[in-house]
Amino acid sequence: MKRIVLLRLGHRPERDKRITTHVGLTARMLGAEGMLLASDDPGIVKSLEDVVKRWGGDFYVINNVNFKQEVRKWKDEGGKVCHLSMYGVNLPEVTEELKKCEKLMIVVGAEKVPPEIYQLADWNVAVGSQPHSEVAAVALTMDRIAEGEPLEKEFPNAELTIVPMERGKKVIENADE
Numbered sequence: 001m002k003r004i005v006l007l008r009l010g011h012r013p014e015r016d017k018r019i020t021t022h023v024g025l026t027a028r029m030l031g032a033e034g035m036l037l038a039s040d041d042p043g044i045v046k047s048l049e050d051v052v053k054r055w056g057g058d059f060y061v062i063n064n065v066n067f068k069q070e071v072r073k074w075k076d077e078g079g080k081v082c083h084l085s086m087y088g089v090n091l092p093e094v095t096e097e098l099k100k101c102e103k104l105m106i107v108v109g110a111e112k113v114p115p116e117i118y119q120l121a122d123w124n125v126a127v128g129s130q131p132h133s134e135v136a137a138v139a140l141t142m143d144r145i146a147e148g149e150p151l152e153k154e155f156p157n158a159e160l161t162i163v164p165m166e167r168g169k170k171v172i173e174n175a176d177e
Contacts, residue, residue, distance in 0.1 A: 010110035030142035034060035056158025079103035088124030
């Protein structure tokens, strides 16, 4: 089973709450097992944990990590690191390599990314060569890696489940087991 974890760099609590939450939500929906937040924002952790409680799954968030230590630990345990940015090799050129990784850390920044991350990463990947949202970069990369598979995934232990339908909205409240 493929393991993917997201490392969020440079979160600015006063500016990035919504974007960082959306980066985490996107990673969760598309198959990441968790998110490491290289900043101190317990509100982000609480928000994402609430989503997991209500909508299911085992996604975790670890607050206030040291990015260098986390990257080194991941690599020491046999993992690979893919840093998403506007710079580096184009995503289509490395998609097949990324698909083969059994243990992948995806790194995405908010503000200026520390230069060390470019050296620590196995791949620096350009998701387009124009300014863009880190949410879009995570979504595009993870969708290409998974080839759409997580879009049909059901999350265990969900309090709420959406029933797909052409029109209207139907949400089922799952009974406690």
